Amino acid sequence: MMERAESGQKLYTRMRLWEFPDQYVIEPTDGSCGSSLAVNKADGSMNLIDEVPECSSIRVPKIRIIFGVIGMLKLVAGSYLIVITDRECVGSYLGHPIYKATSLKIFPCDQSVTNSNAEQKKVETEFSGLLNVAERTSGLYFSYDSNLTLSAQRLHDLGDESKLLPLWRQAEPRFLWNNYMLEVLIDNKLDPYLLPVVQGSFQNFQAAIGKEIVDVTLIARRCTRRNGTRMWRRGADSDGYVANFVETEQIVQMNGFTSSFVQVRGSIPFLWEQVVDLTYKPKFEIVRPEEAPRVVERHFLDLRKKYGSVLAVDLVNKHGGEGRLSEKYANAMHRVISDDVRYLHFDFHKICGHVHFERLSILYDQIVDFLEKNVYLLLNEKGEKMKEQTGVVRTNCIDCLDRTNVTQSMIGRRMLEIQLRRIGVFGAEETISSHPNFDESYKICEYFHILHLL
Structure with missing residues (x-):
């Protein structure tokens, strides 16, 4: 029965969830005429049905509108269905609407827990209490039409066959927030219900520069590997996956041109921790x-495979505890430095203090050759690639917060000016600061972008 869900079928954008005594039924209501999905309350098993069951006159089912299925989370004895109950359109990504999940709801499929032993029931109760945290997860974004897990360059480079695949099969697993929770739906071939979700930030604005309208988008994709609370999750694991890894993309669209610039951040990539105390x-x-x-x-082998050349910018202090980490990092980098991998230490606090951020121009002068060599993606009006990004700047401080935010903002701003000059909006010496309205819109966009990464 599951095979009726065709792989090329569009994602359902609006559904009705019926809550019966023994099952949940999710009925597409967006005009797609697809089969409904029945989810057993006892064990979370799923099957497609042609019609919603008739309602009993004794007990009328609860009905609510939902906008997507996040997936199914299995605990010790029970399973839990997670859905999106409210959304907000926050802009567009390469011509497709982007939504933020503003409300999630968890529906238990745990009737089988009644047959579990006392210890299993106790553990299940403890774990299910943690699901309240999942319900309050912030910064979740999705699209029914475009793959938010991929940068514009990676989307452009997808082969024709890959572009025909369902969105979840195109997705980059590192940035697919609900990757694990979609597994049950994938096993049951429920492509129209498989909604890829990313966690991070999505900010978009349009502004006039002279007679031209420029569309700017900032996207942050938080990696799902080595997750955890910032103060408790540091460094890398033995496979080289680091805490607080985020890919940030800046997209500019104007007069048919599309330009994209990607940079990344992540914790210092070896095994270390900060023991939290008073x-x-x-x-x-x-x-x-x-x-x-x-x-x-x-870690750097993985980055090279995904991004090409890498320039690692280390912003931590040269003295104290931070200094020991920086020294270890610099020594370990000696083995990986090559034509494709560079390491640069910039003592942010010593040079910039807490207010003199204009001194970041010193850092920019040291990395501008890398940026000019590896540039950015540029597509013309026909969607043809005129330039491509062949390398990435990787920035870190200790928390990948304040120092990293300021530095990445500086790099993004300089690259935006270069992109606008190349497209023909800016003259040779023109800067963002020359246009107060555009400058203000960009600063607001950056502010909310950074706010979502805290």
């Missing part, structure tokens, strides 16, 4: 220091 600045502990070179090597 002190203002808890101590940093380097774990298994002998493994640092191998972990760093794995």
Whole structure:
């Protein structure tokens, strides 16, 4: 029965969820005439049905409108269906509407828990309480038509066959927030219900520069690997996946041209931790220091495969606990530095302090050759590639927050000016600051972009 869900079928954009005593039924109501999905309340099993069951006159089912299925989360004994109950359109990505999930709802399929032993029931209750956190997860974005997990360049480079695949099959697993929760739906071949979701930030604005209208989008994609609360999750795991890894993309569209620039951030890529205690600045502990070179090597090998050349910009202090981390990082980088991998230390606090951010021009002068060589994606009015980005700047401080935010903002701003000059909007010496209205819109966009990454 499941095979009736065709792989090329569009995602359902609006559904009605019926809550019966023994099952939930999700009925597409967007005019697509697809089969309804029945989810068993006892064990979470699924099957497609042609019609919604008739309602009993004794017990009328609860009905609510939903806008997407996040997936199914299985705990010790029960399963839990997670859906989007409200959304907000926040802009467009390459011509397609982008939505923010503003409300989630969890529906338990845990009637089988009644047959579990006391210990299983106790653990299930503890775990199910944590689901309230999932319901309050912020910064979730999705599209029914375009793959938000991929940058504009990776989308453009998809082969014709890949472009025909369902969105979840095109998705980049690193940035697919509900990857694990979609597994049950994937197993049951429920493509029209499989909605890819990313966690991060999406900001979009349009502004006039002279007679031209420029559309600017900032997207942050938070990696799903090595997740955790910022103060408790540091460094890398043994495979080289780092905490707080985020891919940020800046897209400019004007007069048919599309230009995209990508940069990344992530924790210092070897095994270390910060033991949280009552002190203002808890101590940093380097774990298994002998493994640092191998972990760093794995991390940068992965970055090279995904982005090309890499320039690692390290913003931490040269003294104190941070200094020990920076020294270890610099020493480990000696094994991976090559024509494709560069390492640059910039003592942000020493050079810029807390207010002199204009001194970041010193850093820019040191990396401008890399930026000019590896540039950005540029598509013309026909969608043909005129330039491509062949490398990425990887920035880190300790938390990948304040220092990283300011530095990435500076780089993004300089690159936006270069992109606008190339498209022909700016003259050779023109800057964003020359246009107060555009400058203000860009600063507001950046502010909310950064706010969502805290």
